[in-house]
Amino acid sequence: MKKLTAIFTLCVLMATSIAAQNQKLTSRMLYHNGPLLTGTQNVYVIWYGCWDSNCSAAGDAGTRELMEEFMISLGNSPYAQINSTYTDASGRPAASAFIFGGDAFDSSYSRGVDLTPADITGIISDQINNFLLPQDANGIYVILSSADIASTATGFCTPSAPPYHGVGNVNGNPVNYIFLGHPRRCPTVAGPQFSPSGPTPNNTYAGDVLVSNLAHAINGIVTNPLGTGWYDRYGFENADKCQNIFGQTYLTANGARANIRLGGFDFLIQQNWVNDRKARCALSR
Numbered sequence: 347m348k349k350l351t352a353i354f355t356l357c358v359l360m361a362t363s364i365a366a367q368n369q370k371l372t373s374r375m376l377y378h379n380g381p382l383l384t385g386t387q388n389v390y391v392i393w394y395g396c397w398d399s400n401c402s403a404a405g406d407a408g409t410r411e412l413m414e415e416f417m418i419s420l421g422n423s424p425y426a427q428i429n430s431t432y433t434d435a436s437g438r439p440a441a442s443a444f445i446f447g448g449d450a451f452d453s454s455y456s457r458g459v460d461l462t463p464a465d466i467t468g469i470i471s472d473q474i475n476n477f478l479l480p481q482d483a484n485g486i487y488v489i490l491s492s493a494d495i496a497s498t499a500t501g502f503c504t505p506s507a508p509p510y511h512g513v514g515n516v517n518g519n520p521v522n523y524i525f526l527g528h529p530r531r532c533p534t535v536a537g538p539q540f541s542p543s544g545p546t547p548n549n550t551y552a553g554d555v556l557v558s559n560l561a562h563a564i565n566g567i568v569t570n571p572l573g574t575g576w577y578d579r580y581g582f583e584n585a586d587k588c589q590n591i592f593g594q595t596y597l598t599a600n601g602a603r604a605n606i607r608l609g610g611f612d613f614l615i616q617q618n619w620v621n622d623r624k625a626r627c628a629l630s631r
Contacts, residue, residue: 380574388447395492405492412553419609424630467514503532588627
């Protein structure tokens with residue numbers, strides 16, 4: 347009886363997963379009349395926690411370098427231009443031009459080890475008010491945490507929860523931000539496309555996972571920054587519809603899977619939802 351119950355439970359879980367995926371891929375995107383992030387967006391990174399050379403698995407320089415290369419290469423790429431298929435009430439397309447504006451460090455764990463959205467806004471405020479990063483109305487602030495940091499309130503490490511983006515208030519002005527937790531904290535949730543032991547395209551598990559999670563979050567924040575932009579009737583944003591969908595892949599020299607080459611680097615990044623008559627997950631329009 348226990349065996350039959352286990353089989354039944356597994357079948358229910360599989361059916362639920364298939365139904366959820368069908369909801370994502372068959373429902374069309376809807377515009378809710380709110381603003382998008384348009385024009386050129388400057389991306390700033392705050393490395394929160396331990397990211398020095400002595401941090402071992404908590405954080406590493408290779409991840410930092412790869413993330414910066416990805417941010418430098420992403421802007422105006424065919425992949426980023428998928429977002430231009432989403433327009434605001436004035437017909438302006440969502441941003442596909444991104445400039446890496448620089449980074450800063452919070453190695454003092456200034457807001458503790460389990461971050462809330464209020465903590466994230468506070469981290470950004472500290473960097474701006476200490477003149478380590480500019481306050482930029484066209485800025486997207488990305489907080490990347492080391493593996494010893496949790497963020498229960500943002501859904502990090504919760505199965506099926508997308509990478510978190512939000513808007514905070516610094517000095518009386520809104521700031522758009524993304525929070526990305528370190529995938530080694532929960533590999534099967536945050537980075538199931540790779541084994542933590544490799545191989546990965548650039549031989550850094552955390553970096554190769556985080557570039558895909560960053561792409562997901564950027565796609566969502568430019569098309570739905572305030573929760574009043576583009577999403578489908580189930581609440582899925584563009585990149586949510588393609589979460590962990592990678593399409594056709596190729597093998598890199600070290601035997602890892604990749605699906606796109608940007609700036610001389612191979613990456614495995616999830617697809618994004620193209621908002622046209624042939625609505626679909628893809629790596630370009």
